[in-house]
Amino acid sequence: MKPSTEQMLGLYKMMVRSRAFEEMVAEQVQKGHVPCSWMSGIGQEGTMAALCQLRSDDHMTYTHRGAYSFISRGSEPSRLLAELFGKSTGYCKGKGGRHIADLEHGVMGKSGAIGSHAPIAVGMATAIQIRGGDQVVISLFGDGTSNRGTTHSALNTSALWKLPIVWICENNGYAGAIPSADFTTFKAASDMAAAYGIPGISIDGNDPLTVYAVAGEAITRARKGAGPTLIELKTYRVGAFAIGAKDLRDPEEIMAWKQRDPIERLRRQLLEMDLLSEQLIASIDQEARIEMDSAVRFAEESPFPNPEDAYQDLYA
Amino acid sequence: MKKITLTRAVNEALREEMQRDPNVYIQGIGLRAVAPNSLTGGLHDEFGSQRVRTAPMDEPLIAGSCVGAALAGMRPVAELHLADFAFCALDEIISKAGKWRYMHGANNGMMLPIVFMQTIGGYVGGAAEHSQSPVGFYMHAPGLKIVVPTTPYDAKGLMKSAIRDDNPVLFFTHKLLGGTEGEVPEDDYLVPFGKAEVRRAGNDVTVVATSYMVSLALNAAQSLAEEDVSVEVIDPRTLEPLDLDTIVQSVRRTGRLVVVDEDTMRCGVGAEIGFQVMERCFSDMKSPVLRVGNPDLPVPYSPVLEKAVLPSSSKIQAAILRTLNPS
Numbered sequence: 001m002k003p004s005t006e007q008m009l010g011l012y013k014m015m016v017r018s019r020a021f022e023e024m025v026a027e028q029v030q031k032g033h034v035p036c037s038w039m040s041g042i043g044q045e046g047t048m049a050a051l052c053q054l055r056s057d058d059h060m061t062y063t064h065r066g067a068y069s070f071i072s073r074g075s076e077p078s079r080l081l082a083e084l085f086g087k088s089t090g091y092c093k094g095k096g097g098r099h100i101a102d103l104e105h106g107v108m109g110k111s112g113a114i115g116s117h118a119p120i121a122v123g124m125a126t127a128i129q130i131r132g133g134d135q136v137v138i139s140l141f142g143d144g145t146s147n148r149g150t151t152h153s154a155l156n157t158s159a160l161w162k163l164p165i166v167w168i169c170e171n172n173g174y175a176g177a178i179p180s181a182d183f184t185t186f187k188a189a190s191d192m193a194a195a196y197g198i199p200g201i202s203i204d205g206n207d208p209l210t211v212y213a214v215a216g217e218a219i220t221r222a223r224k225g226a227g228p229t230l231i232e233l234k235t236y237r238v239g240a241f242a243i244g245a246k247d248l249r250d251p252e253e254i255m256a257w258k259q260r261d262p263i264e265r266l267r268r269q270l271l272e273m274d275l276l277s278e279q280l281i282a283s284i285d286q287e288a289r290i291e292m293d294s295a296v297r298f299a300e301e302s303p304f305p306n307p308e309d310a311y312q313d314l315y316a
Numbered sequence: 317m318k319k320i321t322l323t324r325a326v327n328e329a330l331r332e333e334m335q336r337d338p339n340v341y342i343q344g345i346g347l348r349a350v351a352p353n354s355l356t357g358g359l360h361d362e363f364g365s366q367r368v369r370t371a372p373m374d375e376p377l378i379a380g381s382c383v384g385a386a387l388a389g390m391r392p393v394a395e396l397h398l399a400d401f402a403f404c405a406l407d408e409i410i411s412k413a414g415k416w417r418y419m420h421g422a423n424n425g426m427m428l429p430i431v432f433m434q435t436i437g438g439y440v441g442g443a444a445e446h447s448q449s450p451v452g453f454y455m456h457a458p459g460l461k462i463v464v465p466t467t468p469y470d471a472k473g474l475m476k477s478a479i480r481d482d483n484p485v486l487f488f489t490h491k492l493l494g495g496t497e498g499e500v501p502e503d504d505y506l507v508p509f510g511k512a513e514v515r516r517a518g519n520d521v522t523v524v525a526t527s528y529m530v531s532l533a534l535n536a537a538q539s540l541a542e543e544d545v546s547v548e549v550i551d552p553r554t555l556e557p558l559d560l561d562t563i564v565q566s567v568r569r570t571g572r573l574v575v576v577d578e579d580t581m582r583c584g585v586g587a588e589i590g591f592q593v594m595e596r597c598f599s600d601m602k603s604p605v606l607r608v609g610n611p612d613l614p615v616p617y618s619p620v621l622e623k624a625v626l627p628s629s630s631k632i633q634a635a636i637l638r639t640l641n642p643s
Contacts, residue, residue: 059388092421101420108387109416109426113407119377120412123384123392130341130366130390153377160372313422314459316429316482 001216003209005275011052011208012270013284015045015263018068020288021077024296025067025084029243033299034084036097037245041066043238046262047170048072049208050138050215050231059124059137060106061117063170064098065237069140074105077291078298087302094305095313115141115148122154125163136164136222138215144175146189155230159196164222166215167230170205172237177248193230205233206262209269236260317501323494325468326355326433326487329475330393332504334363337391340479343369343378344395344433355433355489356395379405382430383412391429391479399434399488400448413484414459427482431475437491437528437578438626444614447622451526452577452584454486455555461485461509462555464527468498470553473507481509490528510557514566518548521636522566524589525549525576529608529627533576536632547636555585563589564596571602572639576632581609603642606635 003011022042028034044066051072054060062069070080075091083090083100091102099110108124111117121139128135145151146169158165169189173180186192193200199218203210211233218229236257240247247254270276320328334340341363348360348370360368371378375396382392396402402409409432417426438447454460461483465471471489478485515530516537525533530551537547548566552559567573573593575586586607594605608627616622 061384090421091423092419095421096419099419101416101423101426103424103426108384109420109423111412113411116376116380116407116412119380119408120384120387122377123381123386123390124388125384126341126343126369126381127385127388127390150376150380153372153374154381157372157374157377157381161369314418315461316417316422316425316427 001213001220003212007052008270009275011049011212012266012276014052014071015048015208015266016284017077017288017291018045018048018066018071019263020292021067021071021080024292025081026243028081028084028296035086036084037242038084038098039065039242040237040239041068043257043261044068044170044172044205044235046205046208046211046235047140047168047233049211050166050168053212053216053219054106054138055135056106058106058135059108059121061108061121061137061139062110063140063142063145064110064114065142070100070102070107073102073107075100075102075107077295081295081299082302085299085302086304087299088305088309089298089302093309093313115145115150117141118148118150118154121165122157122163125158125165126161128164129161134223136166136219138166138168140168140170142175143169143171143173143180143184143189146192147183152192155192155196155198158228159198162225162227164225165228166218166222167228168215169230169232170235171232172235174241174249176241188232190230190232198228198230200230200232202232202234205235206260206265208262208266317499319497320468320500321494322465322468322471322489322496322498323353323355325472325500326475326489327357327359329472329479330356330359331362333476333479334359334367339389340391340393341367341369342393342395343371343381345371345373345378345397347395375401375404376408379408379432380412383408383416383428386428386430387426393431393433393479395433397435398446399436399450400445402432402434409460409484409486410457414457418459428484429482430484431478431487432484433487433489435491436488438615438622440491441617441619441622442615443617447615449527449578451488451555452579452588455585455588456583459484460556463487463509463553464555465489465553466493466527466530466551468496468500470507470513472500473505474509474553477506477509480506488527492528507553509554510559512550512552512559512562514548514562515551516547516549518546518570520546520570521572521574521639522548522550522563522570523574523576523632523636524552524563526552526555526585527578529576529578532627532629533632535629536636539629540633540636545636545640558589560592560596563593567593567597568600571600573605574608574632574635574639575605576608576627578627579610580612581607582612584609603639606639608632608635
């Protein structure tokens with residue numbers, strides 16, 4: 001499954017915007033404007049090559065890391081940042097912080113406990129199946145989350161019920177500070193697929209065009225009602241677990257992964273294909289910076305909620 | 317009117333709501349092969365395996381997928397069987413169903429219309445992990461409505477309200493109440509949340525009792541009537557929302573309150589209701605509020621030990637008499 005010229009350029013722009021958002025958030029965290037910790041998604045934007053293929057009526061569940069999942073679906077950086085600032089104009093009116101929901105764009109909510117998304121993805125897919133629609137669910141999880149019982153529960157049930165789900169394990173090699181090899185026995189998260197009798201494949205998550213092709217096939221398979229697929233994206237977060245946290249990893253390992261940056265990789269490929277020029281690259285970067293500057297202004301100028309708003313929104 | 321059991325009443329509510337609304341579906345362990353006279357009996361045959369889903373033996377999956385389906389616009393019902401087993405799914409019930417709408421600032425009108433059915437109760441030799449009634453445990457958690465029906469009429473009308481409610485509802489049926497018979501209308505009707513029912517009127521002591529405890533309290537009230545003690549028995553029917561006004565009005569009249577709940581007393585239903593009444597009725601009280609419940613122990617197996625731990629009519633009678641003669 002190959003993306004069109006337009007799709008490739010669209011993906012590239014989206015990845016640049018996501019990176020610009022992350023860099024801007026890091027700056028705001030360091031300035032003390034964000035009262036929660038933030039797990040930067042820098043380095044893992046290759047996942048966007050899967051998410052960008054979702055239709056607006058498809059569903060997604062996502063991990064605690066980064067903003068690339070929200071940006072892929074069309075959430076606005078201004079309202080995302082306002083939420084991180086705790087402002088009333090944020091997507092959750094300042095009640096969620098990094099737990100973002102943006103139902104209009106299919107961002108359905110974020111679990112604090114990792115791995116709890118997996119049964120939720122099963123429920124979304126169950127709704128699709130009962131109604132007889134052709135939507136799909138992409139459910140992201142990390143290598144650490146592959147240990148949660150809920151992950152296995154959900155893989156089992158999705159296979160049993162042939163649900164339209166694409167499971168994507170973003171294996172960045174670490175759960176917190178601990179390397180994956182210290183808590184899992186399998187070499188690739190996709191090996192779990194064999195136990196549940198579904199297709200499983202492990203690929204380079206930092207190669208956006210490969211991610212696009214493989215995820216595209218899995219999405220098609222799910223849309224046809226042929227059931228779930230498990231894809232492992234081998235990737236890396238180039239920053240620490242959270243902004244400001246101590247990073248115990250080998251600096252050489254970090255440097256090596258920085259050379260494999262997914263955005264740079266796609267940029268090189270698009271340059272080779274003559275789809276990008278240095279001029280276009282600069283203008284895409286410039287546009288993203290302008291967008292993020294205006295997001296910061298929006299978040300700064302937005303009001304905080306009123307204390308009595310704490311009593312709203314418990315029940316529908 | 318017709319006379320049916322409480323189990324049958326719940327079953328009829330589920331069937332009628334599934335007929336009325338295609339977004340309602342039910343899932344749980346073993347639903348394809350349940351007894352015809354159980355809460356979900358006959359539903360699989362009528363609605364098929366898509367809408368009556370036989371789930372793996374996996375409570376977090378059953379409860380968590382209800383959250384996902386609700387976000388996608390369905391009205392799922394989870395049959396979790398024993399409340400003891402539902403503890404496996406506490407993250408899904410308490411942190412997802414109970415808190416997601418609030419945490420996400422009701423983004424775009426986020427709703428989580430889910431019913432979590434659970435069976436509670438001891439008195440069946442089930443021992444500590446088959447006998448729990450953790451109703452008060454969920455009262456502690458924000459965002460969950462709590463239903464504890466005691467009659468077939470209430471059970472049917474409250475279940476219909478639960479399914480039509482746009483919020484997560486925990487629906488607790490007691491093991492010993494399933495066979496209770498009562499009159500139920502032929503036509504569609506709802507019982508609203510947050511309206512207590514005075515099961516017996518009286519002037520000397522107010523007793524608030526939940527679920528199966530209502531029948532024990534009524535027995536106690538009947539026995540004491542022979543000793544010229546007039547007991548009012550209030551069945552809150554839902555604990556969230558709680559109809560505190562009905563309880564307060566009664567206590568202002570009687571000046572005495574006993575709260576009966578089957579679960580462990582510490583931080584329980586009795587502690588909460590007793591405290592709320594104290595906050596509003598302190599000057600009307602003639603004696604301290606008393607609780608009847610499990611004295612903070614796991615429910616033991618042997619009938620002799622179980623009886624020592626769980627509430628009974630005689631323990632309720634003793635508590636009522638103590639409020640009349642505080643030492």
